Amino acid sequence: MANRVRLDQILESLEVTNTLEGLQEIIERVRDLFAIDHMMYHWVDSAGDHYYFGTYSQAWIDQYQDKNYVRVDPVIAGCFQRFHPVDWKRLDWSGKPARAFLDDALEHGVGNQGYSVPIRGPNGQFALFTTSHNCSDEAWEKFTEKRSRDLILMAHFFNRKALEFETERAPEQSRALSPREIDAMTLLAMGHSRAQVAETLEISEHTLRVYIESSRHKLGAQNTTHAIAQAMARGLIVV
Amino acid sequence: MLRYIYATDLHKFSDLANSMFKDRADQFKTRLGWAVNVDENGEERDQYDHLNPLYVIWEEADGSHGGSMRFLPTTGPVMVNDVFSNLNGGTHICSPLIWECTRFCLSRKASSHVAGALTLGGTEIMRNFSVEHLTGVFDHRMIRIYRSLGFSPEVIGSIGEGRDRISLGLWEYSREIYLNVAQRAGITPEQSQMWFDRSFGMSAEQPMAMSA
Incomplete structure (x- = not known):
C-alpha cells in the first residue's frame, strides 16, 4: 500500500x-x-x-x-x-x-x-x-x-x-476526457459510489467501468483514486 | 492445435493463412452477407489485417484453418473506436490492458470443439500477457454461444433490432473464467499452455537461468 x-x-x-x-x-x-x-x-x-x-x-x-x-x-x-x-x-x-x-x-x-x-x-x-x-x-x-x-x-x-518531446504533436488533445468521462470522474470525485454514478448517468456499471478505465489511461494514472486526483489537479473536473 | 501468429509471420504458415482468409470470405460475405472486401483469390482482408495484428488460429490435422480470431491493442487503431464508437456514447476505449478481438471465424468443416478452443486461446492471451479485458462488437445471436463457451461479455451498448442487433461487449479475465473455459473446451490448461509456449517460445529451454 x-x-x-x-x-x-x-x-x-x-x-x-x-x-x-x-x-x-x-x-x-x-x-x-x-x-x-x-x-x-x-x-x-x-x-x-x-x-x-x-x-x-x-x-x-x-x-x-x-x-x-x-x-x-x-x-x-x-x-x-x-x-x-x-x-x-x-x-x-x-x-x-x-x-x-x-x-x-x-x-x-x-x-x-x-x-x-x-x-x-x-x-x-x-x-x-x-x-x-x-x-x-x-x-x-x-x-x-x-x-x-x-x-x-x-x-x-x-x-x-x-x-x-516530438514537436509537431499536440498530446493534450488526445488526452482530453470525453463529456461522459468528465461526468463519471466528477461524480466519483464527489464521493459517489460506482452504483450511484451509474444510476445518475443512466448507464450500467459495466459501461462506467470502461469510462473509468479510459480516463485512467488518458490521465496517466495507476488507479481510479489517482485518476481523480490527476483530473482535479489538471482542472479537467471541478468539484 | 492452436497457433498464435502475428501477421508478419503468416508467410511461414501460408496454407493455414490462405485458408483462414478464404474461410473469412465464406463466413462474412457468403454466409452473413457483410459488405467486406474479397480479393481475386477469394480471400477477405480489411485494413486491420495490415496493422500486424495477432491471430489465434485453430489448425486442423491436415494443416488447414478450422477457426480464428484477430487481436489488436486498443492503444492503436481498432474497430470499436474507428467504426463503432456510437455503441459507447462516442467514448474511445483506449488502454494497454484492453485488447480488441475481431473476425471470430469458424470454417464450415470445423468440428464443434473449435469455438471452445479459440475462446480458450483468447483467455490464454489474457492470462499470459496481463490483458484485463477484451472488447469487441458482436451479433446479438452470439450471446447464447458465448454463454455456452463459458465466456460471457458485459454488454456496453447495443443498436438495431431483431436480427440486425449488434452489441459492444467487454470480457473480463479471471482465473475462474479461464478454468471454466478450458473445461468447457475439453482442453487441459497444461495442453493450452503448451500450444501457447510453442508459439511464443518456451521458457524451459533457455540459457538464462543462473544455475545453467
Whole structure:
C-alpha cells in the first residue's frame, strides 16, 4: 500500500516533467521502488532516431552502440512489431552471436532476467520499456506475476511523455476526457459510489467501468483514486 | 492445435493463412452477407489485417484453418473506436490492458470443439500477457454461444433490432473464467499452455537461468 502511494507520487512527478534529465531521475526512482537492478526506456521514432533513458551503465550503452548489438539482441528481434510483453526467457538465445551478446551484457551488469514491453506508437514510432534483474527463475516469475500490470502501465506512461518531446504533436488533445468521462470522474470525485454514478448517468456499471478505465489511461494514472486526483489537479473536473 | 501468429509471420504458415482468409470470405460475405472486401483469390482482408495484428488460429490435422480470431491493442487503431464508437456514447476505449478481438471465424468443416478452443486461446492471451479485458462488437445471436463457451461479455451498448442487433461487449479475465473455459473446451490448461509456449517460445529451454 505504501508502495502504491509512492508510485502515485512518482507518476505525478512524471506528469510535470519536461526534460530528459527529469525522466532519467524518475525512472531511477521507479527502479528503486520496484527494488530491481535495471529499468530502461528506449525509443526509435519514425525518422529512425534513438532516444533512451534508464539505469544501464554508460559503458554498456557505449558497448551496445559500438558493437551494433541492435542487430543481434534477441530482445529487439522478439519485440519489434509486437505488442505483447516479453519475458526474456521466451526469446531465442541459442545462436552464437546471441550467446556472445548475452555474456557481454551480463559482464556489464545487465540482469540474467528481463521483461520488456514493446509499444507501437503513432507514425511508426517504436518503443521498448525493459526491466532487468539478477535472480533465480522462481523469484523472477514471482516478480513479473505481481508487477506485470504496473510495468505495462509504466511503459505507456513513459512513452506518452517521450512523445510529448516530438514537436509537431499536440498530446493534450488526445488526452482530453470525453463529456461522459468528465461526468463519471466528477461524480466519483464527489464521493459517489460506482452504483450511484451509474444510476445518475443512466448507464450500467459495466459501461462506467470502461469510462473509468479510459480516463485512467488518458490521465496517466495507476488507479481510479489517482485518476481523480490527476483530473482535479489538471482542472479537467471541478468539484 | 492452436497457433498464435502475428501477421508478419503468416508467410511461414501460408496454407493455414490462405485458408483462414478464404474461410473469412465464406463466413462474412457468403454466409452473413457483410459488405467486406474479397480479393481475386477469394480471400477477405480489411485494413486491420495490415496493422500486424495477432491471430489465434485453430489448425486442423491436415494443416488447414478450422477457426480464428484477430487481436489488436486498443492503444492503436481498432474497430470499436474507428467504426463503432456510437455503441459507447462516442467514448474511445483506449488502454494497454484492453485488447480488441475481431473476425471470430469458424470454417464450415470445423468440428464443434473449435469455438471452445479459440475462446480458450483468447483467455490464454489474457492470462499470459496481463490483458484485463477484451472488447469487441458482436451479433446479438452470439450471446447464447458465448454463454455456452463459458465466456460471457458485459454488454456496453447495443443498436438495431431483431436480427440486425449488434452489441459492444467487454470480457473480463479471471482465473475462474479461464478454468471454466478450458473445461468447457475439453482442453487441459497444461495442453493450452503448451500450444501457447510453442508459439511464443518456451521458457524451459533457455540459457538464462543462473544455475545453467
